[in-house]
Amino acid sequence: MYISRYDALEQVPTLYGFFAGPLGESQFSAEIREFLKQVENRPRDFRKLLLTVTFHPKPMESNIKVTIGKGTFVLLDASLFFNLEPPVIFLDELRRIRDKFRTQDTDFKRQIEAELQLRNEMIRTAGDSATRLLLQKKLQAMLVEASLTEDFSLFLCKSGLSSAQKLLPAALVQRIRNSEVSEAHLTNLGKFLRRYGEVLQGKDPAFKDLVEKERNRRRQVNEEKERTRKLEEERKKRQQRRRRP
Numbered sequence: 001m002y003i004s005r006y007d008a009l010e011q012v013p014t015l016y017g018f019f020a021g022p023l024g025e026s027q028f029s030a031e032i033r034e035f036l037k038q039v040e041n042r043p044r045d046f047r048k049l050l051l052t053v054t055f056h057p058k059p060m061e062s063n064i065k066v067t068i069g070k071g072t073f074v075l076l077d078a079s080l081f082f083n084l085e086p087p088v089i090f091l092d093e094l095r096r097i098r099d100k101f102r103t104q105d106t107d108f109k110r111q112i113e114a115e116l117q118l119r120n121e122m123i124r125t126a127g128d129s130a131t132r133l134l135l136q137k138k139l140q141a142m143l144v145e146a147s148l149t150e151d152f153s154l155f156l157c158k159s160g161l162s163s164a165q166k167l168l169p170a171a172l173v174q175r176i177r178n179s180e181v182s183e184a185h186l187t188n189l190g191k192f193l194r195r196y197g198e199v200l201q202g203k204d205p206a207f208k209d210l211v212e213k214e215r216n217r218r219r220q221v222n223e224e225k226e227r228t229r230k231l232e233e234e235r236k237k238r239q240q241r242r243r244r245p
Contacts, residue, residue: 027089031069032082036093043101047108048180050098053091055115056184057191060087061153063183111180119185122168122176123192129167130196140210142166147197147211148218149190156190157183163193 028036039046049066053059060075068078075087084090102109133139142163149159164173164186176185201208 028084029082032084032090035066035068036097039094040097040100043097043108044105047111050094050101050108051111051115051181052184053094054098054112055119055181055188056153057156057188058153059091059184062187115179115181115185118175118179119188122164122172122185122189125169125172126163126167126189126192127196130193133167134200140207143193143197143200143207144211144214146190146193147201148215149194151191151194153183153187156194157187158190159193160186160188160190164189 039049043050049064052062052064056062060079063074065072065074066078067073068082071081073081079085079087079090102112130139130143134143146159146163149155164176168176176182179185197211201211
């Protein structure tokens with residue numbers, strides 16, 4: 001069975017100059033430049049943000065909130081409000097600040113190492129448990145659900161939390177819950193299991209059939225709900241027309 005590797009952090013290229021663009025000018029609005037300067041000058045105050053961009057597979061979809069200018073935003077809303085699309089340069093700047101902070105602060109370096117070990121232990125244990133339970137025919141329903149989970153952080157995180165309670169020892173689940181970046185770890189677990197299910201579909205035709213049957217069932221349920229909704233709307237419109245003088 002395919003198991004992803006989670007044993008390193010990405011290396012971030014450094015831009016030429018402070019937030020420099022290809023010709024030396026800034027890529028960001030004044031509010032974003034000020035925010036990044038705050039993070040650069042006071043990285044301890046933004047530790048959770050720096051950990052999130054380190055460990056979350058889709059940090060812009062995380063629930064972490066930041067204050068930029070006069071407003072408080074989740075990162076996805078900040079991206080839209082301050083025109084950060086694509087957000088890769090913004091995230092690279094945060095990771096550059098993280099790398100600098102990690103070299104300067106021993107406690108932060110230790111925390112990154114501890115969170116990395118926790119993530120690796122979570123994925124390794126989940127993979128081992130999934131393989132064992134799969135051989136015992138006890139994992140199919142969970143993997144069908146994971147395979148059908150939408151590739152969006154909110155759903156991956158919920159899937160990860162539900163699966164963690166089935167695959168991981170209680171003590172490890174509690175450590176994940178207590179982590180400052182619990183959301184990131186659970187999203188990684190949900191993403192890992194989604195990929196696990198995708199790979200299993202390619203290896204096991206019977207499992208692929210189960211996934212397709214469940215996908216079709218859900219599609220039919222949604223179509224029936226939509227038909228019911230439209231019929232209800234038509235009924236209300238007819239009632240309104242009858243009431244008109």
